[in-house]
Amino acid sequence: MTTEFVNIQPLYQPVKMPGEMAVFSPEVEAEIDRHLAKYPSSRSAILPLMFIVQRERGYLDPPGVSYLANRLGLRITDIWEVATFYSMLHTEPIGKYHIQVCKTLSCKLLGAQKITEHCSKKLGIKIGETTTDGKFSLLEVECLGSCGTAPMFQINFDYHENLTTEKVDQILDGLR
Ligand code: FES
Numbered sequence: 173m174t175t176e177f178v179n180i181q182p183l184y185q186p187v188k189m190p191g192e193m194a195v196f197s198p199e200v201e202a203e204i205d206r207h208l209a210k211y212p213s214s215r216s217a218i219l220p221l222m223f224i225v226q227r228e229r230g231y232l233d234p235p236g237v238s239y240l241a242n243r244l245g246l247r248i249t250d251i252w253e254v255a256t257f258y259s260m261l262h263t264e265p266i267g268k269y270h271i272q273v274c275k276t277l278s279c280k281l282l283g284a285q286k287i288t289e290h291c292s293k294k295l296g297i298k299i300g301e302t303t304t305d306g307k308f309s310l311l312e313v314e315c316l317g318s319c320g321t322a323p324m325f326q327i328n329f330d331y332h333e334n335l336t337t338e339k340v341d342q343i344l345d346g347l348r
Pocket of ligand 1: 275276
């Protein structure tokens with residue numbers, strides 16, 4: 173039995189592409205090419221490419237999104253649909269350390285709100301804000317799959333579990 177891949181063509185481009193398009197070094201372009209080569213359809217590489225663009229530009233800024241749409245042969249809206257779905261992808265500038273406090277049931281029952289309030293007070297920012305020095309951003313997110321060690325938060329790619337306010341102080345002070 174043979175498998176045929178159907179290349180689904182993007183619909184028409186309803187959003188005007190921004191004039192400026194991100195430019196990357198030959199090394200980054202080579203990294204992007206390696207990801208594209210793994211998939212029969214370039215659109216399947218959307219997530220790894222988004223993480224590369226975000227890593228290089230700090231967030232998915234309009235020139236970066238325009239680059240992705242161009243490289244993947246997709247509409248700007250296709251890129252935004254994915255970018256706005258995942259809490260690990262950012263369409264606005266964020267702090268160097270992105271604190272994502274889980275607010276779902278297990279964490280909620282075991283004190284997530286106290287953890288969020290403590291972070292907020294300690295950093296002097298509300299949920300959704302970034303400290304003026306650009307170091308910390310605070311967000312509440314849905315379940316991060318670590319319910320057995322609630323309450324927990326994620327900072328960038330690291331999980332911190334069984335949190336207490338003392339433990340939060342230790343973690344944040346270590347990042348200052
Ligand atoms: S409820 Fe917080 S990690 Fe699942």
